[in-house]
Amino acid sequence: MEKFEKITGVAAPMPLVNIDTDMIIPKVFLKTIKRSGLGVNLFDEMRYDRQGNEIPDFVLNQAAYRGAEILIAGDNFGCGSSREHAPWAIKDFGIRCVISTSFADIFFNNCFKNGILPIVMPQDVVDTLMEDARKGANARMTVDLVAQVVTTSDGQEFPFEVDSFKKHCLIEGLDDIGLTMAKASQIDTFEATLGQARPWV
Incomplete structure (x- = not known):
């Protein structure tokens, strides 16, 4: 998994509330088990018309936000089903950080497992970040996970809380498999000892 320490990039404003996982990546795209290739279909039904043409008014279709790395979202982001394809699509598009007043629990945890x-920020802070994001491509926001601070394009700083274990995993680039492999030597020792103690197993 790609490590996350600090990013500085364009933040896209998406003030809609209750954006569910089907809006993030519609069920028709859930046939794959690959984590790549889903970014083109991120927010598909809001991003394209029925003929497959881009809807110009949608934020990620606007020139200023095509390369957005940060998403400032409305309340209850990622609600709905537990599909892991939702964070896959967000990450594949290039977004590394989502800021909102609240997230659905399963989506929230899936984000950490996918880099x-x-x-989570208070409403007044999210409102400030949303306004900063509306400035476009010239307004670059910084998210520093190590220091746990979000800095706006004009230098305002907002601290945030994050679980220490989840922070460690992101900084070190450890998903569930990576966490297991980090203990490979201990696992090998255990298996060797078990094999001697219980050779019939």
Whole structure:
């Protein structure tokens, strides 16, 4: 998993509330088990018309936000089903951080397992970040996971809380498999000892 320490990039404003996982990546795209290739279909039904043409008004279709790395979202982001394809699509698009007042629990945890930092902020802070994001491509926001601070384009700093274990995993680039493999030597020792103690197993 890609490590996350600090990013500085364009933040896209998406003030809609209750954006569910089907809006993030519609069920028709859930046939794959690959984590790559889903970014083109992120927010598909809001991003394209029925003929497959881009809807110009949608934020990620606007020139200023095509390369967005941060998403400032409305309340209850990622609600709905537990599909892991939702964070896959967000990450594949290039977004590494989502900031909202609240997230659905399963989506929130899936983000950490896929190299995305979800940050919960109070409504007044999210409103400030949303306004900063509306400035476009010239307004670059910084998210520093190590220091646990979000800095706006004009230098305002907002601290945030994050679980220490989840922070460690993101900084070190450890998903569930990576965490297991980090203990490979201990696992090998255990298996060797077990094999001697219980050779019939």
